[in-house]
Amino acid sequence: MKKIIVVLGTPRSGKDTQAKLLAEKLNYKYCSSEDVIAEEIKNKTKIGLIAEKYSNSTTKIPDEYLIMLIKEIIINLKENGIVFNNFPQTLNQAKALETFLFARKINRPTPILLDAEPVIILNRIKESGGDDVLFKNEMILYKKDILPIVNYYKSIGLQFDTSAKSAEIINEEINLKINN
Secondary structure, three states: OOEEEEEEOOOOOOOHHHHHHHHHHHEEEEHHHHHHHHHHHHOOHHHHHHHHHOOOOOOOHHHHHHHHHHHHHOOOOOOOOOEEEEEOOOOHHHHHHHHHHOEEEEEOOEEEEOOHHHHHHHHHHHOOOOOHHHHHHEEEEEEHHHHHHHHHHHHEEEEEEEOOOOHHHHHHHHHHHOOO
């Protein structure tokens, strides 16, 4: 049976790094919703043309289009599993994913919930050239869109604090828990 893993968490908590490491270690497909949308735009598909209208705004692509793309990826999945980074992006997407998986007799996704302290997030933003305004904006988006998903998955999710640990140590902890 295919295994679905979703990596969620606070901004700058290492989601991309952990999702890639996990996919590589498990020999699963890695899938970033941002990469999927960029590919659709590049290929000028129907959804790509729609997504392009949103690419220069603060408004996200409507849920139904991203969900369509993710469903197609899961249906065509050749690997034993997939690790999603930056999906789901809304609670509606999380629920649509679960409904789709249930209909296809695939288990609920395994959520990996990463968390970093606000001071760590701010430091990481500043290290990459950002400022307090970017920090505030990222935290607003996190609280509005991602936190409801984190709370939805909290009861079944595997939680990790990434504040003071290296990516390698966090990845070892994730792999230990995911394989138990």
